[in-house]
Structures are given as C-alpha cells and as structure tokens.
Amino acid sequence: MRMKKPVTDRVVEICHDPHEAIYFAKDTKSGLSVLRHQDSARLRAMCDRIGWQVIEGGTERAKD
Numbered sequence: 001m002r003m004k005k006p007v008t009d010r011v012v013e014i015c016h017d018p019h020e021a022i023y024f025a026k027d028t029k030s031g032l033s034v035l036r037h038q039d040s041a042r043l044r045a046m047c048d049r050i051g052w053q054v055i056e057g058g059t060e061r062a063k064d
Contacts, residue, residue, distance in 0.1 A: 010034075011053045014044060025052070 012025040012034060023043045025035040037043040047054050 008051045010051075011055060012047055013055050014040060014047075016040070025054070028055070 011028045013028055014023055015026055016023050022036050022038055023040040024033045024037075025043060025047050026032065027034050035043065035046060037046065044054055
C-alpha cells in the first residue's frame, strides 16, 4: 500500500542565512521560520515530503 502525501496549504520560501550558514523554510503567510537545515537540497526534500509547496527565496536573516 502506498502512502499518500499529506495535504497542506502551507507555502514556504527557502532562504539562506549567511551569518549562521544555514537554509530555512519561511512560511509565506506568517513570515515565521518553520524548518532549518544546513543543506538546501535536503531542506527542499523535507518540505516536499511534508507536503509543503516550495517557492525559491533569497538571502536574508531569520527573525526568531
């Protein structure tokens, strides 16, 4: 039996924080950082697996 992808309406933007050398997924509605990882490809794969829609972002500092 094949697992279905979870259906969510979360859209995230992958951004890079050069000061901490990490990538983070920022929720486009709230602006909050919801997931972080050192490898952008791994972060994108994690977001895809969760079912989040990913858009390409830029370099900025995470506001925690």
